[in-house]
Structure formats: C-alpha cells, structure tokens
Amino acid sequence: MPRRPASATGSPGIPEATIARLPVYLRALYALADRSIATVSSDELAAAAGVNSAKLRKDLSHLGSYGTRGVGYDVEYLVYQVSRELGLTQDWPVVIVGAGNLGRALANYGGFASRGFRIAALLDCDPAVVGTEIAQHTVRSAAEIEDAVSSHGVSIGVIATPAASAQHVCDRLVAAGVTSILNFAPVVLNVPSGVDVRKVDLSIELQILAFHAQRRTVVASSSEQSWQARRARRKTIGEFADSGGADGLDADTGVEAQAVGT
Amino acid sequence: MPRRPASATGSPGIPEATIARLPVYLRALYALADRSIATVSSDELAAAAGVNSAKLRKDLSHLGSYGTRGVGYDVEYLVYQVSRELGLTQDWPVVIVGAGNLGRALANYGGFASRGFRIAALLDCDPAVVGTEIAQHTVRSAAEIEDAVSSHGVSIGVIATPAASAQHVCDRLVAAGVTSILNFAPVVLNVPSGVDVRKVDLSIELQILAFHAQRRTVVASSSEQSWQARRARRKTIGEFADSGGADGLDADTGVEAQAVGT
DNA sequence: ACGACTTTGTGCAAACGTTCACAAGGGCGT
DNA sequence: ACGCCCTTGTGAACGTTTGCACAAAGTCGT
Numbered sequence: 268m269p270r271r272p273a274s275a276t277g278s279p280g281i282p283e284a285t286i287a288r289l290p291v292y293l294r295a296l297y298a299l300a301d302r303s304i305a306t307v308s309s310d311e312l313a314a315a316a317g318v319n320s321a322k323l324r325k326d327l328s329h330l331g332s333y334g335t336r337g338v339g340y341d342v343e344y345l346v347y348q349v350s351r352e353l354g355l356t357q358d359w360p361v362v363i364v365g366a367g368n369l370g371r372a373l374a375n376y377g378g379f380a381s382r383g384f385r386i387a388a389l390l391d392c393d394p395a396v397v398g399t400e401i402a403q404h405t406v407r408s409a410a411e412i413e414d415a416v417s418s419h420g421v422s423i424g425v426i427a428t429p430a431a432s433a434q435h436v437c438d439r440l441v442a443a444g445v446t447s448i449l450n451f452a453p454v455v456l457n458v459p460s461g462v463d464v465r466k467v468d469l470s471i472e473l474q475i476l477a478f479h480a481q482r483r484t485v486v487a488s489s490s491e492q493s494w495q496a497r498r499a500r501r502k503t504i505g506e507f508a509d510s511g512g513a514d515g516l517d518a519d520t521g522v523e524a525q526a527v528g529t
Numbered sequence: 530m531p532r533r534p535a536s537a538t539g540s541p542g543i544p545e546a547t548i549a550r551l552p553v554y555l556r557a558l559y560a561l562a563d564r565s566i567a568t569v570s571s572d573e574l575a576a577a578a579g580v581n582s583a584k585l586r587k588d589l590s591h592l593g594s595y596g597t598r599g600v601g602y603d604v605e606y607l608v609y610q611v612s613r614e615l616g617l618t619q620d621w622p623v624v625i626v627g628a629g630n631l632g633r634a635l636a637n638y639g640g641f642a643s644r645g646f647r648i649a650a651l652l653d654c655d656p657a658v659v660g661t662e663i664a665q666h667t668v669r670s671a672a673e674i675e676d677a678v679s680s681h682g683v684s685i686g687v688i689a690t691p692a693a694s695a696q697h698v699c700d701r702l703v704a705a706g707v708t709s710i711l712n713f714a715p716v717v718l719n720v721p722s723g724v725d726v727r728k729v730d731l732s733i734e735l736q737i738l739a740f741h742a743q744r745r746t747v748v749a750s751s752s753e754q755s756w757q758a759r760r761a762r763r764k765t766i767g768e769f770a771d772s773g774g775a776d777g778l779d780a781d782t783g784v785e786a787q788a789v790g791t
Numbered sequence: 792a793c794g795a796c797t798t799t800g801t802g803c804a805a806a807c808g809t810t811c812a813c814a815a816g817g818g819c820g821t
Numbered sequence: 822a823c824g825c826c827c828t829t830g831t832g833a834a835c836g837t838t839t840g841c842a843c844a845a846a847g848t849c850g851t
Contacts (some may be wrong), residue, residue, distance in 0.1 A: 284838060290736040294715060308798065316715040321840055328800055336799045353736050354743025361735070368634030375630055378715055378732035384739075422742055423735070446745065447738040453556060453640055455579035463741045470640035472727045473623070473685065474552040474615050476709040477646075479725045480684050481616025483708060487621045520831040570828065583810055590830055598829045599817045688819060 272376040281352070285326040289349050291316045292323065296346045308339035358418045360387035362445075364436050366396050366406045366429035369451055373427060384423075388415035392432070412436070416443035423447045430454045543614070547588040553578045554585065558608045570601035622649035622681045624707075627689035627696050628658050628668045629715055635689060646685075650677035654694075674698070678705035685709045692716045694727050702746040 295315040299307055309327075313320035327333065327340070336342045350356055351375050352523070354408055359521050363370050391397055392409035399406050407415065415421065424440040426433050426448060433452035440448060447463045450456055453471075456464050557577040561569055570591075575582035589595065589602070595610050596602045612618055623646050624630050635641070636651055654671035661668050669677065677683065686702040688695050690711060695714035698765055702710060709725045712718055715733075718726050 273669055282837070286737055286740050287733075289740075290730075290733040291717070293736075295717070309800095310798085315717065319840070321842095322838090324798090324800060325839085332800070335798050337797045338848065339798070352740070354739040355736065357743075359735075359739050359742070368630055368637055372630035373731060376731055379735065382732055382736060384732070384735055419707055423738055425735075431825075447742045448530055449734050449738060454578065455553070455557070463738060465738055467729060467731065468728065469635060469638055470553070470644055470646075471549070471552040472711050473621075473641065473646055473687075474555075474617065474644060476711060476727055477616040477621055478548050478551075478687055478724060479616070480621070480709045481619075483725075489581055544808075552837085571795070571830095583812095586810090586828090586830065589808085593829070596829050597817065598815075599819085599827045601828070 272276070277284065281329045285329055286353075288316070288322075289353055290327055291318075292326070293346065293349045293355075296342055296349065300346060303343055306339045306341055306432050307334075307345075309334070312340065314416050319500045355383045357383065359423055361423045361425060362388045362390065362412070362415050362419075362421050363383065363425045363427060363441070364409060364412065364440070365401075365429075365451075365454035366393075366401060367427065367429075368428040368487045371401055373425060374404060375406070387419040387421050390415065409436070412439050413443040416440065416445055421445060423449070425449045426456075427451045543591045545593055546698050548615075549582075550578070550580065550588055553580075554588070555608065555611045555615070556616075558604055558611065561604050562608060566604055568601045569607075570599075571596070574602065606661055617645045619645065621646050621685055622683045623647065623685045623687060624650045624652065624673065624674070624677050624681075624683050624702070625687045625689060626662075626671065626702070627691075628653035628655075628663060629689065632687075632689040633663055635687060636666060645685075647683040649683050652677065668700055669710045671698075675705040678702065678707055683707060687711045687713070688718075689713045748787070 292312065295312055296307075298315065299312075299502075307315075309320045309324045313323040316323065324334075327345075332347055333345055345384050361379070362469045363386060365374055366389055370389065370391070371407050374386060379386070386402075388407055388411070389401060390407050390409045390412060394408075397406050397408045403435055416424070422436075422445060423443040424447070426436055426440075428436055430452045434452065434456060437448060437450070437456045437458065441458055441462055446461065448456065448458065448465070450464055450466045451468075453468055456466075458464055481486070554574065557574055558569075560577065561574075569577075571582045571586045578585065578668055586657040589607075592610055592614050595607055609618075612697075623641070625635055625648060628636070632651065632653070633691050636648060641648070648664075648666055650669055650673070650742065651663060652671045653673060659668050659670045678686070684707060686699075686703075686707040686709070688698055690698055692714045694712075695716050696713065696718060699710060699712070699718045699720065703720055703724055708723065710718065710727070712726055712728045715730055718728075720726055737748045
C-alpha cells in the first residue's frame with residue numbers, strides 16, 4: 268500500500284479510517300433524506316451509522332465545517348459534500364470479470380448504480396456464459412478485457428473469478444489501464460505501485476467470527492458472566508503464553524489441500 | 530462498530546488487527562503445504578501474504594514461539610497452531626438466510642467447507658426458491674429459522690437478504706441463539722451486546738476505491754484549488770446521473786431481488 | 792435584545808498499530 | 822567443539838485512531 272503523502276498534494280489528507288466510514292454516513296444520510304428529514308444532529312447520525320458521535324464529528328470536520336452549531340447538519344447539503352469528497356459526483360465505469368454466482372450478484376446489486384458506478388462490461392471466459400444476458404448486460408468474452416477497458420475509459424476493475432485466474436486477469440486489467448481493483452478472489456494480488464487494490468474475502472470474515480465465537484465459549488465455560496463488564500479489566504493478565512500448546516501433536520497431516528474457488 | 534474488549538476475557542489478548550490477518554497467513558500456509566514446502570521463513574511467508582515481515586513475526590509471536598531461529602517456521606505445525614487459535618479445529622455449523630445470487634455464491638463457495646464451516650441450512654422466504662436444491666442443500670423456508678438454528682446448535686448466521694429484511698432476520702437469528710453474524714446487507718444492524726456482527730459491503734469498497742481514484746486524477750491535473758469555494762452550491766441529491774437501467778434506484782435497495790420473511 | 796440552551800468543532804491524552812533495529816538463539820560447516 | 826551465519830522474537834520509537842471534555846458559535850423563547 269503506497270502511502271500517500273497527504274499534505275504534500277495540497278489536499279488536507281483525510282485519514283484512511285475516516286474515508287472508510289464516509290460511505291456508511293452517506294448511506295445513513297440517504298435513508299434520512301428518504302424520510303424527508305431535513306437536518307440531523309451528530310448524535311442522531313452517529314446512531315444511524317453505528318458509531319460514536321465524537322468520531323462522526325471529527326470525521327466530518329475533515330471535510331470542512333458543514334454543520335450549524337445548535338442545529339446540526341443539513342442532510343442534503345451533507346450528502347452532496349460527502350459524495351463529492353468520495354468522488355461520487357462523477358460516473359465511474361466499472362468492468363466486472365467473472366460472471367459466476369458472485370459476478371451475477373454484483374451485476375444485480377442495486378447499490379452500485381445508485382452510487383454512480385456503471386457496469387461498462389461484464390466478462391467471462393466460459394463460452395457457455397458468454398453471450399447470455401445478466402442484469403441487462405450481455406456477457407462478453409474475457410478476451411475482450413483490453414478492449415472493454417480502453418474503449419470506455421474504465422479505471423476500476425472488479426475481479427470475481429476463481430482464485431486460479433485472478434492474478435492473470437489482474438495483470439491484464441492493469442496492463443489495459445485499470446488503476447483500482449476490487450478483488451473477491453481469495454488470493455493476494457501482485458500489482459505495480461500506483462495501482463490500488465481492495466480485497467473482499469468471504470471466508471476470512473467467517474474465520475474472524477469463529478475466533479470470537481470460540482473465545483466466547485471458552486470464557487463461558489470458565490466464568491459464567493455475560494460480557495457486559497466492558498470497562499472492568501485493563502491490560503493483559505500476566506503471561507498465558509500458550510494455553511494449549513502441547514508440543515506432542517505431530518501436526519496431523521490431514522491438511523485438506525483444496526483449491527479455493529469462487 | 531463496538532470496540533472489542535480484547536484482553537478482558539483472561540485470554541492472552543491477541544490484537545484485533547492480528548486476528549484479521551491470521552486467515553491470510555493460513556491461506557498462504559496452505560498454498561505452501563500444497564507445494565510440499567516444509568519450512569518457510571518470515572520473509573517468504575510475509576511476501577506470500579502481502580505484508581511486511583516484521584508485522585508477520587509480531588503477529589505470530591502473539592500465538593507463541595512456534596518458529597526456529599535460523600530456520601523459519603514449520604509449515605504444518607504453524608497451520609495447526611493458527612487454525613487452533615482461530616477456532617478452526619472444530620466444525621462450525623452455519624445458517625445462510627437468503628438464497629439469491631449472493632446466497633448461492635456463498636453456498637457454492639469452496640473456501641467455507643475447507644475451513645470447517647458447514648452449511649447447516651440455507652433459507653429463503655420466496656416460495657419459488659424454497660424446495661430447490663443449491664450446492665447439495667435443499668432450500669428451506671425462512672419460517673424455519675428458529676428450528677434450523679436450535680436443532681443444529683448453530684452459533685453463526687449469514688445474512689444475504691435485501692436490506693429491508695436484514696434487521697428482522699437478524700432479530701430472529703439472535704432470538705434463536707445465534708451469537709455471531711456475518712451481514713452482507715447494506716444496513717447497520719442493531720444487536721444486543723454479546724452478539725458479534727461483521728459486515729461485508731460490496732459498495733463501500735467501491736466507494737473507497739473511487740475516492741483514491743479521484744484523488745489520483747486530481748493530483749495529476751495539479752491545478753485544483755481545494756474546496757475553499759464551498760458555500761456556493763446546494764445541489765439536490767435526487768438526481769444522481771444513473772444511466773444504467775438497473776432496477777433499484779432507491780438509495781438503499783437490497784442486495785438482491787427477492788424478499789425474505791418479514 | 793439578550794440570556795439560556797443546544798450542538799458543533801477541536802485540543803489533548805490515551806490506546807492502538809506499525810516499523811525499525813538488534814540481541815538472543817539455533818543450525819551448519821569445518 | 823567452535824564460530825559463523827541466519828532468522829526469530831521483541832523492546833522501543835513512531836504514527837494513527839479513538840474518545841473525552843469543553844470552548845466557540847449558533848438558535849430559540851421571552
């Protein structure tokens with residue numbers, strides 16, 4: 268991840284953590300606008316977005332002073348400002364590579380179009396799928412990646428292929444001029460610097476949940492108390508170095524080696 | 530998202546950021562094992578996982594001292610240790626609510642089964658879908674959520690429904706005993722404390738990419754005088770040029786077309 | 792017009808995360 | 822057995838993010 272010099276560019280350098288939350292605020296704001304709510308306080312908006320109100324105010328303060336003290340924020344005005352900051356006042360043509368279940372889900376996802384993302388092309392390499400129609404888009408052959416990218420001036424590519432082809436597809440997208448990639452394939456992509464990659468991994472999220480779920484059962488079996496005691500304890504309680512680290516286990520070789528696919 | 534009390538449980542308190550990377554390391558380790566590589570250095574593993582090697586070593590050091598100085602890490606042993614830490618040495622039954630494109634993609638996703646996640650039930654409320662077979666699972670009616678959860682001792686639920694039904698489904702899952710939820714619907718879920726929610730939002734990731742892409746072009750054009758001239762406009766929000774003919778134009782349409790039990 | 796009340800915007804300190812740099816420790820050749 | 826070389830594990834410095842608490846700045850009622 269190439270660090271961006273932030274203030275060296277003339278832009279005030281909005282923290283990455285803030286950027287990641289702006290879309291959440293934006294969605295909450297749209298929901299408010301739908302209900303014809305004209306103004307909103309930081310407390311209300313924070314609650315709708317599921318964050319702390321101080322955090323929300325600090326986040327918004329990075330964009331400028333768009334609130335009115337004693338009143339709150341004008342919903343429509345803030346929608347515009349956040350959209351502009353995120354670059355959503357322009358249309359972003361996007362190519363999606365891979366028209367399996369995931370690619371189809373993406374193509375049908377209303378949240379894209381409503382934020383200015385327009386599907387410029389939907390590609391797949393399976394001849395059985397090429398030519399079929401998905402969400403008003405005719406699936407084109409993956410051989411046309413370069414053409415689709417350059418003819419529409421696409422700068423964002425979505426990879427929804429199996430893991431095995433992801434890097435190859437990525438290379439071609441980058442060569443064709445794509446500089447932002449959203450990767451759903453469970454692999455780490457190698458890209459030249461200057462290309463931005465974000466990863467969405469369905470199974471990683473489950474594994475993180477499993478970790479916490481496991482911990483919960485361990486805790487529950489040792490001390491029966493609901494976990495409300497939020498602020499109770501402080502730092503680590505000594506060194507439990509390794510709770511169950513019996514060395515004797517000869518790493519059971521049942522390592523299921525299975526190619527992960529989408 | 531609520532802060533996780535990490536060290537409040539009496540366990541060694543592995544940082545959240547580390548937990549989020551363990552699944553990535555695990556995948557890289559599996560790939561190495563597939564190639565019959567017995568040991569790996571922190572440099573190599575870090576490269577495969579796409580992180581800095583110092584970070585990898587520090588992450589692994591939270592689990593214990595499982596490396597050998599001068600040599601590296603034994604791949605199989607480390608696979609076992611990481612799996613155990615993540616709670617993947619046991620099976621996790623999972624219910625998936627919503628059998629649209631996304632639910633189907635999830636059901637067919639090989640990465641779940643290979644990490645110990647077993648689909649206990651796949652539910653939907655659309656009568657046209659109930660009864661059909663998806664990835665060797667017969668889709669059951671959404672009315673049976675409670676039964677599916679309690680009869681299999683499920684503690685992890687996946688919500689792949691449209692936004693409108695997500696909170697309702699969530700409530701029912703929680704009431705039935707689910708304590709970990711993976712949410713794909715673009716809404717902020719309200720859950721009682723003690724329930725762990727993780728969110729995967731397809732459009733948020735794109736918006737973050739758009740921000741960086743925009744910044745890149747702004748920097749390239751080099752003559753943007755920031756946003757001092759902010760007060761002028763008051764654009765309306767209604768019309769976000771949406772040329773594509775996608776169905777849902779409402780700010781927050783669901784992930785898919787079908788509705789799930791309300 | 793003015794004071795009471797409300798809410799924003801922000802300085803500050805603590806918590807958290809990352810990176811550097813190097814000592815500790817183990818294998819391997821001789 | 823010894824010393825060299827390699828890699829781990831970690832203390833310490835640095836940067837980022839969070840949350841508190843409050844002054845600044847506006848509105849509203851009288």
